[in-house]
Amino acid sequence: MAIANANLANQPGSIIVDDVSMVFNIASEQYNSLKEYFIALSRHKLRFKPFYALKDISFSIKPGESVGLVGTNGSGKSTMLKIIAGVLSPSEGTVTVNGNIAPLIELGAGFDHELTARENIYLNGALLGYRKEFIDENYQRIVEFAELQDFMEMPLKNYSSGMVARIAFAIATITEPDLLIVDEALSVGDQFFREKCERRISELVESKNVTVLFVSHSVEQVKRVCERCIWIEKGNLRMDGPAAEVADAYAHMER
Numbered sequence: 001m002a003i004a005n006a007n008l009a010n011q012p013g014s015i016i017v018d019d020v021s022m023v024f025n026i027a028s029e030q031y032n033s034l035k036e037y038f039i040a041l042s043r044h045k046l047r048f049k050p051f052y053a054l055k056d057i058s059f060s061i062k063p064g065e066s067v068g069l070v071g072t073n074g075s076g077k078s079t080m081l082k083i084i085a086g087v088l089s090p091s092e093g094t095v096t097v098n099g100n101i102a103p104l105i106e107l108g109a110g111f112d113h114e115l116t117a118r119e120n121i122y123l124n125g126a127l128l129g130y131r132k133e134f135i136d137e138n139y140q141r142i143v144e145f146a147e148l149q150d151f152m153e154m155p156l157k158n159y160s161s162g163m164v165a166r167i168a169f170a171i172a173t174i175t176e177p178d179l180l181i182v183d184e185a186l187s188v189g190d191q192f193f194r195e196k197c198e199r200r201i202s203e204l205v206e207s208k209n210v211t212v213l214f215v216s217h218s219v220e221q222v223k224r225v226c227e228r229c230i231w232i233e234k235g236n237l238r239m240d241g242p243a244a245e246v247a248d249a250y251a252h253m254e255r
């Protein structure tokens, strides 16, 4: 395993998650008002208990694999994606990511809602590491993919959530990143845009060898888009295997 991972770590598009745990400190007592909270805070009487959002998670993903991540609400999927994208550092364990990553993790992250959509394309593009000239050259393609030609001079705060998702997806996938990470950002898009995104993701995986890690609450979508699926349940890795098998096991779990 160690030797196989050492080889994998040098390949653009690979992800190695090694024994990762994430602990959050959550308040162990209930405070009925903000005043009570601040009194406890000032007296250093706030008590916290550790909460494991992820426990000893290990998996590795090869370049060009399309992997779905499933699990019930609060199971740690977004936390896992944030650790892989480098937004959070794990409490224990290590994550090795090789290659440039296009993360679509939180809707509107990397946008300034006071700026227009056009300005946000440049801002978000810069955050993804694109040069201004590159965005100049590709601006029209981004706008056309999002199908929002008439709304480019409008401030983003007046956009609907689906419109924001369209812009975010169009920017993130205008190039071929080594890794594309998508956290349900698409689920607010309408059916037609979701289908368009799925086609773009499949194209990136099949012809460009992009690695895709995709959180979804739609078992059918996971089966359509992914070849492999990882099921994380309440912080534990429950199953990792062929998408259809894992997604079906998840859909039929005992509750």
Ligand SMILES: Nc1ncnc2c1ncn2[C@@H]1O[C@H](COP(=O)(O)OP(=O)(O)OP(=O)(O)O)[C@@H](O)[C@H]1O
Residues within 6 Å of the ligand: 024, 025, 026, 053, 071, 072, 073, 074, 075, 076, 077, 078, 079, 080
């Ligand atoms: N910053 C934080 N501080 C404290 N607890 C947190 C923090 N971020 C996440 N958690 C907790 O970690 C757990 C996992 O959250 P996470 O957002 O990763 O779940 P998820 O699998 O993405 O759920 P969903 O399907 O609802 O999106 C939850 O119990 C959540 O409350």
Ligand SMILES: [Mg+2]
Residues within 6 Å of the ligand: 077, 078, 079, 183
């Ligand atoms: Mg989530």
